[in-house]
Amino acid sequence: xxxxxxxxxxxxxxxxxxxxxxxxxxxxxxxxxxxxxxxxxxxxxxxxxxxxxxxxxxxxxxxxxxxxxxxxxxxxxxxxxxxxxxxxxxxxxxxxxxxxxxxxxxxxxxxxxxxxxxxxxxxxxxxxxxxxxxxxxxxxxxxxxxxxxxxxxxxxxxxxxxxxxxxxxxxxxxxxxxxxxxxxxxxxxxxxxxxxxxxxxxxxxxxxxxxxxxxxxxxxxxxxxxxxxxxxxxxxxxxxxxxxxxxxxxxxxxxxxxxxxxxxxxxxxxxxxxxxxxxxxxxxxxxxxxxxxxxxxxxxxxxxxxxxxxxxxxxxxxxxxxxxxxxxxxxxxxxxxxxxxxxxxxxxxxxxxxxxxxxxxxxxxxxxxxxxxxxxxxxxxxxxxxxxxxxxxxxxxxxxxxxxxxxxxxxxxxxxxxxxxxxxxxxxxxxxxxxxxxxxxxxxxxxxxxxxxxxxxxxxxxxxxxxxxxxxxxxxxxxxxxxxxxxxxxxxxxxxxxxxxxxxxxxx
Amino acid sequence: xxxxxxxxxxxxxxxxxxxxxxxxxxxxxxxxxxxxxxxxxxxxxxxxxxxxxxxxxxxxxxxxxxxxxxxxxxxxxxxxxxxxxxxxxxxxxxxxxxxxxxxxxxxxxxxxxxxxxxxxxxxxxxxxxxxxxxxxxxxxxxxxxxxxxxxxxxxxxxxxxxxxxxxxxxxxxxxxxxxxxxxxxxxxxxxxxxxxxxxxxxxxxxxxxxxxxxxxxxxxxxxxxxxxxxxxxxxxxxxxxxxxxxxxxxxxxxxxxxxxxxxxxxxxxxxxxxxxxxxxxxxxxxxxxxxxxxxxxxx
Numbered sequence: 102x103x104x105x106x107x108x109x110x111x112x113x114x115x116x117x118x119x120x121x122x123x124x125x126x127x128x129x130x131x132x133x134x135x136x137x138x139x140x141x142x143x144x145x146x147x148x149x150x151x152x153x154x155x156x157x158x159x160x161x162x163x164x165x166x167x168x169x170x171x172x173x174x175x176x177x178x179x180x181x182x183x184x185x186x187x188x189x190x191x192x193x194x195x196x197x198x199x200x201x202x203x204x205x206x207x208x209x210x211x212x213x214x215x216x217x218x219x220x221x222x223x224x225x226x227x228x229x230x231x232x233x234x235x236x237x238x239x240x241x242x243x244x245x246x247x248x249x250x251x252x253x254x255x256x257x258x259x260x261x262x263x264x265x266x267x268x269x270x271x272x273x274x275x276x277x278x279x280x281x282x283x284x285x286x287x288x289x290x291x292x293x294x295x296x297x298x299x300x301x302x303x304x305x306x307x308x309x310x311x312x313x314x315x316x317x318x319x320x321x322x323x324x325x326x327x328x329x330x331x332x333x334x335x336x337x338x339x340x341x342x343x344x345x346x347x348x349x350x351x352x353x354x355x356x357x358x359x360x361x362x363x364x365x366x367x368x369x370x371x372x373x374x375x376x377x378x379x380x381x382x383x384x385x386x387x388x389x390x391x392x393x394x395x396x397x398x399x400x401x402x403x404x405x406x407x408x409x410x411x412x413x414x415x416x417x418x419x420x421x422x423x424x425x426x427x428x429x430x431x432x433x434x435x436x437x438x439x440x441x442x443x444x445x446x447x448x449x450x451x452x453x454x455x456x457x458x459x460x461x462x463x464x465x466x467x468x469x470x471x472x473x474x475x476x477x478x479x480x481x482x483x484x485x486x487x488x489x490x491x492x493x494x495x496x497x498x499x500x501x502x503x504x505x506x507x508x509x510x511x512x513x514x515x516x517x518x519x520x521x522x523x524x525x526x527x528x529x530x531x532x533x534x535x536x537x538x539x540x541x542x543x544x545x546x547x548x549x550x551x552x553x554x555x556x557x558x559x560x561x562x563x564x565x566x567x568x569x570x571x572x573x574x575x576x577x578x579x580x581x582x583x584x585x586x587x588x589x590x591x592x593x594x595x596x597x598x599x600x601x602x603x604x605x606x607x608x609x
Numbered sequence: 610x611x612x613x614x615x616x617x618x619x620x621x622x623x624x625x626x627x628x629x630x631x632x633x634x635x636x637x638x639x640x641x642x643x644x645x646x647x648x649x650x651x652x653x654x655x656x657x658x659x660x661x662x663x664x665x666x667x668x669x670x671x672x673x674x675x676x677x678x679x680x681x682x683x684x685x686x687x688x689x690x691x692x693x694x695x696x697x698x699x700x701x702x703x704x705x706x707x708x709x710x711x712x713x714x715x716x717x718x719x720x721x722x723x724x725x726x727x728x729x730x731x732x733x734x735x736x737x738x739x740x741x742x743x744x745x746x747x748x749x750x751x752x753x754x755x756x757x758x759x760x761x762x763x764x765x766x767x768x769x770x771x772x773x774x775x776x777x778x779x780x781x782x783x784x785x786x787x788x789x790x791x792x793x794x795x796x797x798x799x800x801x802x803x804x805x806x807x808x809x810x811x812x813x814x815x816x817x818x819x820x821x822x823x824x825x826x827x828x829x830x831x832x833x834x835x836x837x838x839x840x841x842x843x844x845x846x847x848x849x850x851x852x853x854x855x856x857x858x859x860x861x862x863x864x865x866x867x868x869x870x871x872x873x874x875x876x877x878x879x880x881x882x883x884x885x886x887x888x889x890x891x892x893x894x895x896x897x898x899x900x901x902x903x904x905x906x907x908x
Binding site for chain 2: 211492
């Protein structure tokens with residue numbers, strides 16, 4: 102779930118006319134001073150981090166004067182809370198609270214419906230409140246199509262013993278909260294506390310809103326960088342990987358870095374799963390062998406070879422990993438040679454120096470394992486491919502054996518040969534470019550690229566491979582980026598093909 | 610008998626002209642599924658694998674009468690519209706293959722399905738298959754491999770992971786345990802037909818003698834299955850494996866549904882609850898076939 106900061110959540114509440122305290126976001130103590138001066142009242146300073154325990158970290162402080170606010174805020178900026186560094190502080194007028202309430206809209210997966218909770222007691226978490234005083238908490242499932250009606254909201258409030266004008270005011274907020282949740286497709290939208298001020302106004306003093314990951318694309322105005330919940334700020338590599346996924350709709354590529362800053366020999370594995378369930382099981386298998394997971398990756402849903410290649414390059418860019426482990430469910434419906442080719446291209450470009458075990462069980466597994474093993478034979482490190490009758494546990498054991506054996510092997514980094522075509526013929530694909538060196542193609546006897554081409558979009562013209570379709574069609578996805586032409590040319594032709602698949606932000 | 614799908618049901622494919630739609634129509638037809646038409650708005654009048662393509666579901670009904678099943682392959686943002694169109698034209702089973710369907714869309718689909726008395730599988734599903742009869746979705750990938758991997762018999766399979774659906778079904782088949790139907794319920798937090806619903810269908814299917822279930826951390830599906838057993842609503846032997854033992858709380862490992870939130874949906878909690886009601890919870894994935902045979906008194 103993509104989390105919003107408190108100040109972002111309050112912006113959404115305001116759009117639906119749910120009152121929030123007057124205030125502004127500050128990035129420096131000077132900002133704090135200015136905002137506090139403008140408010141001209143005692144203020145509260147609230148660090149903006151993804152944590153529900155800010156008070157425990159002294160992340161919420163009060164100040165009577167702008168000077169005091171500036172002074173107190175200087176210890177807040179740069180503070181570490183969990184794994185997050187405080188970059189912003191919300192400066193708000195201090196509210197005179199008469200009483201506190203809670204309201205939250207969450208999605209109940211077993212009932213498959215949104216459910217609205219209201220409690221006439223606020224402050225702590227709703228679970229605790231419900232346990233301590235169940236008579237103060239009401240909940241109501243809401244029809245997504247018809248929404249929450251005003252009388253229904255007031256009825257909820259009434260059940261907790263509130264009547265009159267206050268019932269009317271609170272009911273009004275509940276209806277608006279549902280509208281916010283629906284409009285921004287939140288996974289959870291909580292106001293806690295919702296307060297009644299000494300002047301009789303209702304104000305959302307704090308809020309916690311998360312946007313559902315799959316809906317983030319419909320809300321670009323929220324500026325969510327990575328649609329996913331993290332317990333730390335996303336790493337550079339997380340961002341690079343996320344952009345690969347975002348810019349290629351074919352199949353799924355999920356990447357999250359689990360550890361950073363580890364050293365060689367500590368047993369960290371670059372983990373490349375396929376399919377959610379199989380990946381988790383394979384992760385368990387590799388951990389059982391005493392390895393640790395540097396990253397969790399899942400490429401599945403029939404991704405093209407190019408996407409698997411990018412995933413592998415990103416995994417391998419984690420400098421100190423000791424091994425590479427690829428394993429999915431073991432019986433994949435997708436044709437596995439695409440994954441094999443993607444891995445081979447990445448392994449070859451990196452001149453792979455760490456052992457790799459890849460479990461390629463599933464459709465076309467024989468061909469997939471052949472490609473993987475045959476085309477990595479000349480690499481410094483061993484690469485083993487396995488099929489559907491080999492369990493994840495067995496493959497993890499093989500990795501343990503290879504790593505133990507390989508530990509002291511000295512590997513020299515081979516200098517990568519540059520591809521400098523004399524007579525380049527280039528066409529664009531959906532996410533890259535294919536180049537043939539027609540000068541070399543002339544004396545090629547096999548023309549392996551033509552027969553290897555998955556979608557069969559190449560023709561021979563004057564003994565040279567050219568597109569049999571229009572360049573536009575190739576660029577729009579008719580070239581499936583199966584990578585077969587490059588690999589077959591390298592092994593059976595004149596090494597005259599290169600497919601460039603850039604990964605923005607990734608440096609070797 | 611089998612659950613949900615057999616060779617006689619009339620099936621249409623929404624999104625038949627896309628990359629996946631086309632490839633999987635070939636699988637489904639090759640395996641024996643009765644695919645009668647396809648729908649892609651704007652591409653009506655054409656054909657895919659000799660199947661007529663229409664702009665709308667309404668035209669399918671006009672030409673072929675009542676339709677039993679629709680399998681949806683359209684991009685995630687268009688899924689809601691496609692599903693509502695299917696329900697509006699009396700289709701009672703809709704299989705939603707794509708992943709990344711926004712959850713508020715899914716809740717609207719749920720609402721509409723209830724209103725029209727229909728059921729849906731997915732989203733984010735590989736589909737379902739009744740060995741020797743028919744397949745909906747992409748299980749097996751190709752018809753010949755699907756035939757090779759999955760053998761007919763009396764054990765049902767239900768799973769929250771697509772790949773694991775195929776692998777359990779393959780390992781059971783190759784160890785001599787045949788299958789009645791296999792269902793991937795989908796990897797998302799809200800799915801149309803979660804495990805408890807599938808269990809009820811297997812309970813009602815006389816051909817199914819026992820069920821293998823692959824559960825995962827997150828959601829309360831497995832706990833609800835335990836409730837069904839406790840209440841006597843599911844009485845057949847259940848062999849279960851729960852994935853995600855090593856996952857840490859609050860981190861999502863690719864399946865949107867596989868996340869532990871607020872201490873709910875943990876590995877330990879699910880295993881304990883299932884064991885309490887007498888389900889056979891298997892610790893090692895490789896033991897599933899052996900335990901299934903023991904429990905069902907095979908060999």
